[in-house]
Amino acid sequence: MLRKLSLIGLLLPAPALAHPHVFVQVEMAVAFDAQGGVAVRLDWVYDAYFSMLVTADLGIDIxxxxxxxxxxxxxxxxxxxxxxxxxxxxxEVAQGDTILPLAPKRDHAMVYENGIIRETHLRPVAQLADRAAPLTILPYDPSYYVAYTLAGPVSVTGRDDCTVDIIPANLDAAYTLVEELLYGRPASDVGPDEDFPEVGRSFADKVVVTCAGLL
Known part of the structure; x- marks a missing residue:
């Protein structure tokens, strides 16, 4: 996605600097191949305001x-x-307490449609830790500069023996953590040059993929 340094430049004119700055809907699919590989396909759908800022900053769709x-x-x-x-x-893709290494992105594309920017790509899992263990998938920005929210069901392609459970983020607990780490300061008081605590994982929706056979 567009990196945070450019995001800061785009968003400084905004009236509020509270985290998060950018809101992204995540459409997800889990793909298995015949060679035993697994990958996560992601569509990041940016909010209308940020999409407008990007087009204005780049001077496109004038x-x-x-x-x-x-x-x-x-x-x-x-x-x-x-x-x-x-x-x-x-x-983040994990099995139990083990975070799995991910290979470089593939099939990366940008789509601009009806004033909305969509970024799509595939992230292969480089190596599984345990072919009998479920996959746990979390889309999140550690700094919570970008808020990712899972949109719609998560599909599985390449096999028919897997189930998907979606565990929504516990927002009450996440906001309580923010208050504790900021010692009661409102998040809106954190300026652009200050480090925001890495609370993004607490706001992440969790996807658990369990298959009857080995992965």
């Missing part, structure tokens, strides 16, 4: 017809073509 020219599409693609080395994709 005529407001909600259509991009080839040059404008190329410019939008260029902003997300290469993730910084220190960006892990705001995705």
């Amino acid at each position: 005529d407001g017809d909600l259509q991009l020219t080839p040059d404008e599409q190329a410019l939008l693609d260029a902003q997300v073509a290469a993730w910084p080395a220190d960006f892990d994709g705001d995705l």
